[in-house]
Amino acid sequence: MDINLKESKYTWYNKPRNNFITRERLDRVLVNWKWLHIHQNVSLKDAPTISSDHCALILETQPRDQIKREFRFEAFWTEHEECEKVIRRSWQQDDRNRNCWNQFIRKRSRCKRDLIEWSRRKFKRADKEIEKKEEK
Known part of the structure; x- marks a missing residue:
């Protein structure tokens, strides 16, 4: 199978x-x-x-204890001037690891985490804001 x-x-x-x-x-x-x-x-x-x-x-093969939501890059983030700065800052941090693959994985994970944190601070509940604007 x-x-x-x-x-x-x-x-x-x-x-x-x-x-x-x-x-x-x-x-x-x-x-x-x-x-x-x-x-x-x-x-x-x-x-x-x-x-x-x-x-x-x-x-x-191991079951997940918690269902983790997949990361999605939001297109509207790019319209904000801070988005590129968040990506550059998280990507340019030194990992001090010579293994390119591990370095890539760490940088990608850190970038995702930083974007999610930045988005939560900056946009709070974008879904609620969209809902309010649609009602108006």
Whole structure:
């Protein structure tokens, strides 16, 4: 049985030829029913391609204690002058780690966290503001 890939449909990308990119799902995780019965909360995610044309696959077998909301970059953030500063500040912090992959993961996580915190402070409850303006 093939485990479904959560975030993307593709695990391989070719180099563009004539401005055309081929995308395929070449890499898979196969399990049997017995294994799946033991690991019922399994999830499969792909990591970004960095030095290969294949995405690394991350198989998580441990159940999540708390359902974590996926990070979403809000387009309206870019209209605010502080957005770029928040991203630059969090991305430019030194990780003192020579492993490029770990450094990327830390920078990305820190950037997400900083954007979420900044958004909460700056926009408070944007959904409520939108609701009020729609009523007006």
